[in-house]
Amino acid sequence: MATAGLHGAAQVVAIDLDENRLELARQVGATAAVNSGHEGWADRVRDLTDGHGVDVAVEAVGIPVTFGMCTAMVRPGGSVANVGVHGAPVQLDLQDLWIQNISISMGLVNTTSLGMLLKLVAAGRLPAEAFVTHRFALDDIGSAYETFGDAARTHAVKVLLSR
Template structure:
């Protein structure tokens, strides 16, 4: 089969590799029909995640069709159309029982990280009964494509923020994850959602889709002061950092009010400094982590009921055979690229 393989920093190629096989009774083999290129994939490509070993097939956000199941898989059968969680989990270990599915000791964390991923014709899905989700009749791959990662991550970021009705929520980073955080933050009834980014076109896009109510460009305004102006001098009740950059990390902390919450979901390649001599007195809460992807059924229901639609994020759709060009489009933001989708070759 074809697969996009990591051979080391800046060295990835579309190769012919062996088809995956059932290794455990809980496995399923899924024919990938639609996948994406994500920010984490970019970090891997650039050597920012050295844990990824050469020879790894990349990719973790996808939909497909079940073509084979292990003997212990009971919820799915050949021919089922499914969306797939980006993390694998057993549901029975110490961490799974506590809802920390992304730290499952029996799973393998993230597709394309410690196990082979989905930028390929076929993928092995461990613990298939826990990680596959039927695509409802009437919905397409594109409707539910993001539930496995970025939409779940955005929801997780908003959930970690502890948003209360009437809050001001500022999202630092208007990339795909940031926009998913904006869209899902509305489920908690904030009075305003504010998009913060130096790319004005992305702010404008978030405003056009009504995922954000206001946009602030740090190149044009003092973001911290603007958020205080919104809130009678207090600052944002919740800030969400969705970039993984030093500038947005610092800004999200500076902009939150005393007693507020900073929710971090950006992937950081470098250590960050916490100025505890200044922070301890502000009583802020910092929350962070890898998405547990436990809200996929809820997100699919919201999509089915027409209450959530993230398809506008898809700006480019190309065949898997052009995946290398897709990475360049994604990283260079060519033609205002936001999300690049890969379709199975005919």
Template sequence: MRALVYHGPGRKSWEEVADPRVQQDTDAVVQVDAVTICGTDLHILKGDVPAVTDGRILGHEAVGTVVEVGAGVKNVRVGDRVLVSCITACGRCRFCRGGHYGQCVGGGGWILGHRIDGTQAEYVRVPFADNSTYPVPAGVSDDQVLMLADILPTGYEVGALNGAVRPADTVAVVGVGPIGLAAILGAKLFTPSQVVAIDLAAGRLEAAKQFGADVVVNSSREDPVAELMRLTDGLGADVAIEAVGIPETFELCTRLIRPGGRVANIGVHGKPATLHLEELWSKNITITTGLVDTYSTPTLLGLVAAHQIDSARLVTHHFALGEFMQAYEVFARAGETGALKVVLNR
């Protein structure tokens, strides 16, 4: 088969590799019918995730058709159309039993495209298939369900839920690329009084309006802290969601937040950020971090199937499965291309 293979920082290629096969009784092999590229893949290519080694097939999100299952697989059958989750769950360890699948110590967690070969390929091996795939509801498109592999659960769990968004809150979302937009969708489920989107790119701020942001702030021209204080009578945001992954945006969130507020960090950070405890120690602020656990995937699938969330709106570009090099180019230059999520179809 062919796959997108990482060869060190800045180097990747679409090349011929060996087909995956069932290695454990709990594995399934899935034919990839639709796959996307994540901002985390760009972090990998920048060298921010050193655990990813030369020769690794990238990708951790897919929709596909099961073509082979191990003898121990009970709930997944050959021919099933499934969502392949970005998180693999053994289902038995202490963390999985508590719903913290992203922290799995039984051989799962974020492993696809990280510690084992991933989904940006014609086929993928999925360990613990019973716990790590989800049947696709009838009438739900590949585009809709693919956004539930990572981006929507991440924005919802690590952003809205970790940030404990409540009715009438002011929520600031710093960085409104795909994850930030997913965080806006998740936050809006809790009826905040206002969602304020902050970004440097006018195109992304325009997208944020379409996804429910009440106010947009272009931080290349405006002072976001001053604007938040103006909007909140000098108090600041109840919740600030960091969705970029650089020191400047994390530190901005800690300046946007009011006493007693919550900072929810989603971004994947490759460099240290300064925590200004000399300013924050007395403000009763809660800071959360997190890798998505995907415990919310069934809930989100239900909302998508019921047309309560239009997840397909996140998809802006389509490519054929063999056009990964072009797709990465478009996704990496999102400021110029307007790309939110790119989808590659078989």
């Protein structure tokens, strides 16, 4: 959400089940937020894109249903970027995606853009601090893991440990 506008996206749509994460997405760059737990969420995305679908869909959760959502909402000629870590097989409806000329990219997180991202944070162009929802002393790492592990209840996005 925070970097999409820097790459030229005129509209950035956040989709999530959690209202707290949707609010954070709005704060860091989303121009619209859609709760996928509400009926009609896909229609809302279509309305936001004048019925065409999104240019790029980023799957960042790592579960089959969100990958399917991405392939369903991307416009013909669009791209799906899979950055979520999947622990279960995902169905790929190649016969449908091929005819729509959909590109799919995926891979492990790398550090090739780290230097640029750190410069953007230092220049105040990326709101990195907004993602830190909980702070713990390093000695309290157990509580930090519990908090992050129960993010639905604690509303944890990123947990910061410090000495």
